[in-house]
Amino acid sequence: MKFIFLHVGLDIRPYFLVQSIRKFFPSATIIQCSDLITEEVKGVDQVFRYNGDINNLMTFRLESFANLDLQTSGIYLDTDMLVVRKFETNLLKNYDGLLCRRTFGNDDLINHNFMGMNLSEYKGKTFGEIYPFLACFTATSSSKIWKDAAKILQSLDKKFHFWYGDQEALRILSQSIKFKLSEVDESSFACLPDRADEKSQPFVLHFKGQKRKADMLEEAKKMGLV
Numbered sequence: 001m002k003f004i005f006l007h008v009g010l011d012i013r014p015y016f017l018v019q020s021i022r023k024f025f026p027s028a029t030i031i032q033c034s035d036l037i038t039e040e041v042k043g044v045d046q047v048f049r050y051n052g053d054i055n056n057l058m059t060f061r062l063e064s065f066a067n068l069d070l071q072t073s074g075i076y077l078d079t080d081m082l083v084v085r086k087f088e089t090n091l092l093k094n095y096d097g098l099l100c101r102r103t104f105g106n107d108d109l110i111n112h113n114f115m116g117m118n119l120s121e122y123k124g125k126t127f128g129e130i131y132p133f134l135a136c137f138t139a140t141s142s143s144k145i146w147k148d149a150a151k152i153l154q155s156l157d158k159k160f161h162f163w164y165g166d167q168e169a170l171r172i173l174s175q176s177i178k179f180k181l182s183e184v185d186e187s188s189f190a191c192l193p194d195r196a197d198e199k200s201q202p203f204v205l206h207f208k209g210q211k212r213k214a215d216m217l218e219e220a221k222k223m224g225l226v
Helices: 013-024 057-068 144-154 165-174 210-222
Strands: 002-006 029-034 046-049 074-077 081-083 097-101 133-140 181-185 204-206
Touching: 002 013, 002 057, 013 029, 013 081, 013 210, 029 057, 046 057, 057 144, 057 165, 081 210, 097 165, 133 144, 133 165, 133 204, 144 165
Parallel strands: 002 029, 002 074, 029 046, 097 181
Antiparallel strands: 074 133, 081 204, 097 133
16 A cells, blocks of 8 residues: 655654554555655655645645556545554545545634635635545545646635645535545544544544644654654
């Protein structure tokens, strides 16, 4: 199985992600998508460098995955995640793609002034309504879905090219009949560490948000990754 992530800039967290994948999937192929100058993360098998605009991170991300042009299946993760339990990698089975459905905060209202974006069209709407799928954990049978997602994002308002664009594209894709899609829950494959417990036993933790970033290092230490 191939695991793919996007990493640009200076950050130690991608290394912990790589080590957590190796802990439970030692024979996996791990691919780092990046810009032209970011250093290779120790432990990856391949670095794919894409010459795009990193100032529009959402567009850069989808275009990187599209231009990686994998003809085989792969699991795509965010770099602020840790694999904490082995899972069945054949998640796709006969599907073209697998999306991560939001579990937490579905009823929270979208901040329509987030980062000065002017999301007034979503005023009074919830995350569950507008962004039911997260882009932090996705599986695809090939690059075809990413190519379509990148095209969709290019057609959207430029404000989405920097933030929320990947979730915009995945929502639109989920409404199409072009691809056969399956789902997993955020609570299992992108679980917030403060929502995890012995009963839920998630496979992947997602240290989303600045307040949780420091917790990722502590969890990595507990797992023996440091």
